Amino acid sequence: MEMSEYNRDQLEAIQMVQRQLGTLSKGQIGGLRRRIGPYLQFRGEVADFQKQHFSEMCTEKCFTSQTSACCGREGIATFFADVVMNVLLSKEEEVEGLLQALSEDTGGFKCVYLHEKGCLWRLKPIVCEMFLCEHARDTVLGKDELLRDQWEKLRQREKRYTWPSSPVLFDELEEMFIRVGLDSPLMYYHRSPGLLRVKAKHIKNPPKRPA
Ligand code: SF4
Ligand code: SF4
Numbered sequence: 619m620e621m622s623e624y625n626r627d628q629l630e631a632i633q634m635v636q637r638q639l640g641t642l643s644k645g646q647i648g649g650l651r652r653r654i655g656p657y658l659q660f661r662g663e664v665a666d667f668q669k670q671h672f673s674e675m676c677t678e679k680c681f682t683s684q685t686s687a688c689c690g691r692e693g694i695a696t697f698f699a700d701v702v703m704n705v706l707l708s709k710e711e712e713v714e715g716l717l718q719a720l721s722e723d724t725g726g727f728k729c730v731y732l733h734e735k736g737c738l739w740r741l742k743p744i745v746c747e748m749f750l751c752e753h754a755r756d757t758v759l760g761k762d763e764l765l766r767d768q769w770e771k772l773r774q775r776e777k778r779y780t781w782p783s784s785p786v787l788f789d790e791l792e793e794m795f796i797r798v799g800l801d802s803p804l805m806y807y808h809r810s811p812g813l814l815r816v817k818a819k820h821i822k823n824p825p826k827r828p829a
Contacts, residue, residue, distance in 0.1 A: 619724060624692045628730075629720040631698060631802045635705045636713055638795060647706070654703055657779050657787055664747055664772050671758050671765060672750070679753060687751045689729040689737070697780075698804040699791035700743040708740045744788075748776055782807060782817045789817070 621629070639647065680688065705713055715738050716731065723730045731738045737746070750759075750769075759766045779787045789807040796808060807813050 621721065621723070622692070625720045625723055625730060627803045628696065628701075629717060631696075631701045631804045632705060632713065632716055632720075634795070634800055634802060635698075635701050638798065638800060639702075639705060650706060654706070654787065657703070658741075660772075660775055660779065661741065661747065664776075667768065667772060668747070672754055675754060675757055688746070688749060689732045691725075691727050691729060693729060694743055694745045694749075695806065696743040696745070696804060697788055697792075697806055698795070698802055699788040699807075700739075700741075701804060702791045702795070704739050704741045704743075712738070712740055744776065744780060748773065782813055783820045 642650070676688075708716075719730055719733065719738055729737075759769055782789050792805045792807045795802075796805065803809070807817070
């Protein structure tokens, strides 16, 4: 079966990141790990929130019946920065597992990364982490104002890393690879007209810096 464009873009991005990270010194890798520390802290908090409030309902509603609206085939946009952070945090065999899943994909309805034991990513893409279907939102957040408020705060925090109306980590990580001459269709912060417009607006009207 010929590899789909989606799988090829993913595979090439993972290999590119793997190669480039392999050229960095221990000190540079350490610097990169420190740079993403606050984001990982945030991701840990989101994961705890999801586990505490949604895992039971999701298991009951979807995973036991295998009818999940999450994890559909080619249903998510992975950002280049998602790939960078995941490869950085993964063991070599985990990265090989991703590459193998992409190259041995035989089609179907499920995301290429979804395997029997769950998602193959060590740190799954941010779009996956922040996704809640309508049923999940209504059932769990529906009448609970406090929980809704907590979820909204997490969504606002997510924007500090991903929404480029000010300099954000996701853009910065792409930039790091572009500066050494690399390019990928997953570099949405440098390719997506919508995100480029947000960035251009920010450059024209830079946010006021605190005195
Ligand atoms: S978020 Fe919705 S679609 Fe996804 S697993 Fe939970 S209940 Fe199912
Ligand atoms: S990357 Fe992982 S979490 Fe995201 S859709 Fe695929 S299997 Fe699901």
